[in-house]
Amino acid sequence: MKVKVISRILEANDRIAEDNRRLFNEKGIYVINLMSGPGAGKTSLLVKTIEALKDSVSIGVIEGDITGTEDAERIHSTGVPVVQINTGGACHLDANMIEEVLPELPLDSIQLLFIENVGNLVCPAEFNVGEDIKVMLLSVTEGEDKPLKYPLMFQESAALVLNKVDLLPYLDLDMERLKERAMSLNPKLKVFELSCKTGSGLDAWTDYLFRMVAEKNR
Amino acid sequence: MKVKVISRILEANDRIAEDNRRLFNEKGIYVINLMSGPGAGKTSLLVKTIEALKDSVSIGVIEGDITGTEDAERIHSTGVPVVQINTGGACHLDANMIEEVLPELPLDSIQLLFIENVGNLVCPAEFNVGEDIKVMLLSVTEGEDKPLKYPLMFQESAALVLNKVDLLPYLDLDMERLKERAMSLNPKLKVFELSCKTGSGLDAWTDYLFRMVAEKNR
Numbered sequence: 001m002k003v004k005v006i007s008r009i010l011e012a013n014d015r016i017a018e019d020n021r022r023l024f025n026e027k028g029i030y031v032i033n034l035m036s037g038p039g040a041g042k043t044s045l046l047v048k049t050i051e052a053l054k055d056s057v058s059i060g061v062i063e064g065d066i067t068g069t070e071d072a073e074r075i076h077s078t079g080v081p082v083v084q085i086n087t088g089g090a091c092h093l094d095a096n097m098i099e100e101v102l103p104e105l106p107l108d109s110i111q112l113l114f115i116e117n118v119g120n121l122v123c124p125a126e127f128n129v130g131e132d133i134k135v136m137l138l139s140v141t142e143g144e145d146k147p148l149k150y151p152l153m154f155q156e157s158a159a160l161v162l163n164k165v166d167l168l169p170y171l172d173l174d175m176e177r178l179k180e181r182a183m184s185l186n187p188k189l190k191v192f193e194l195s196c197k198t199g200s201g202l203d204a205w206t207d208y209l210f211r212m213v214a215e216k217n218r
Numbered sequence: 219m220k221v222k223v224i225s226r227i228l229e230a231n232d233r234i235a236e237d238n239r240r241l242f243n244e245k246g247i248y249v250i251n252l253m254s255g256p257g258a259g260k261t262s263l264l265v266k267t268i269e270a271l272k273d274s275v276s277i278g279v280i281e282g283d284i285t286g287t288e289d290a291e292r293i294h295s296t297g298v299p300v301v302q303i304n305t306g307g308a309c310h311l312d313a314n315m316i317e318e319v320l321p322e323l324p325l326d327s328i329q330l331l332f333i334e335n336v337g338n339l340v341c342p343a344e345f346n347v348g349e350d351i352k353v354m355l356l357s358v359t360e361g362e363d364k365p366l367k368y369p370l371m372f373q374e375s376a377a378l379v380l381n382k383v384d385l386l387p388y389l390d391l392d393m394e395r396l397k398e399r400a401m402s403l404n405p406k407l408k409v410f411e412l413s414c415k416t417g418s419g420l421d422a423w424t425d426y427l428f429r430m431v432a433e434k435n436r
Contacts, residue, residue, distance in 0.1 A: 037255045037256040037257065037337070038255040038339045038367070038368060039255065039359065039360025039361045065367055066340065066367060066368065066369075066370075067366075067369060068366045068367055070363055070366055070367070089344075091309060091338070091340035091341050118340065119339065119367065119368075120309070120338055120339070120340055121255075121256045121337065121338070122284065122307075122309035122336065122338055122341075123309050123340075123341075126307075139359060141257065141357060141359040141382065141385070142256055142257025143257045145288055146256060146257060148285075148288055149256070149284060149286055149337065150256060150284065150337075151284075151285060152284075164359065166388070167359070167385060167388055167389075170384070170385055170388055171385075197390075
């Protein structure tokens with residue numbers, strides 16, 4: 001019974017996600033659903049990415065948080081259009097929440113739309129919102145066991161961004177084991193290692209985004 | 219409608235949590251529901267706490283994970299009784315899951331029971347499982363904005379353990395602001411700053427636990 005209710009919720013969600021996807025495709029917008037646990041650095045990654053790309057790609061952001069507007073304010077200060085969704089307790093964004101805020105964004109002039117999900121390694125992976133790809137951000141401080149414990153998010157993501165590599169000298173992390181475990185769940189996963197603090201490794205990530213946006217509009 | 223379904227789920231959960239609590243009180247077991255985001259160090263904290271306390275307090279552990287048994291194996295190697303719950307996708311433990319595994323623990327010889335919840339700063343805070351207190355663990359790498367974004371967990375917890383303080387020299391964390399924000403949500407919150415890696419600050423935490431266990435059995 002419980003399973004049936006949940007599968008109906010997911011089906012309804014997928015229908016709305018398809019509507020969103022159709023709209024994004026019509027407008028030629030490349031959409032990234034960015035997911036991570038709390039404090040892995042999603043907003044910092046977006047700020048750095050926007051700074052690097054905004055002269056060549058027009059960017060928009062949908063910010064998802066349970067409550068508060070701090071992240072949206074950080075994004076707003078970069079000068080790109082941003083809309084805040086407060087889920088009011090819900091632990092993930094769903095397609096309906098995205099559909100509702102789309103009229104508030106200048107979709108005709110956006111080429112790359114980031115949807116920053118609620119900080120949570122579990123539930124967001126179950127809900128499509130109409131994105132082209134899901135990207136998972138993981139702080140290297142979180143340890144090499146995360147693929148074993150949150151496999152769905154690794155399986156659903158097209159890219160894995162490993163953030164805070166500036167802290168590696170002070171951690172006991174086995175980086176090779178982390179990457180092996182992630183790749184064994186998802187052999188196609190693209191992995192980026194970077195530090196939003198120092199800027200190291202950001203170029204490979206922003207080059208990848210630039211290519212994906214260009215391909216969608218070819 | 220959705221709200222009604224959720225409130226009925228929470229009511230049913232609370233009834234089972236009360237049954238669990240009654241049993242724990244009969245047996246004189248002090249129960250801690252330990253919650254954090256992914257990779258904050260819940261299992262490391264338990265291993266260090268068990269090592270420090272196991273000669274003076276008899277401890278048991280219930281391990282909650284979506285999948286896998288790595289954490290339960292780490293706890294098992296300390297020599298205390300441990301039971302693994304795999305939620306199979308669910309993002310939190312509930313009272314029913316706890317009730318089901320209690321027969322597998324030697325309750326008559328346990329004074330302090332840790333319930334390690336699924337790594338998630340959102341949903342676990344909504345579900346009582348029959349605990350005496352909820353304890354929130356936060357890695358200082360997660361940033362000083364967490365109280366603004368996950369207020370319920372700070373409000374529900376009796377104690378906040380700030381882990382990985384050995385990394386503070388390499389972070390831009392504003393520790394005072396973090397603590398102010400946490401205390402403004404919950405003025406009674408007890409705050410412990412420690413490092414499971416170096417052992418610094420662990421004594422205050424284990425002394426606190428020892429006192430709580432002794433008080434329950436006075």
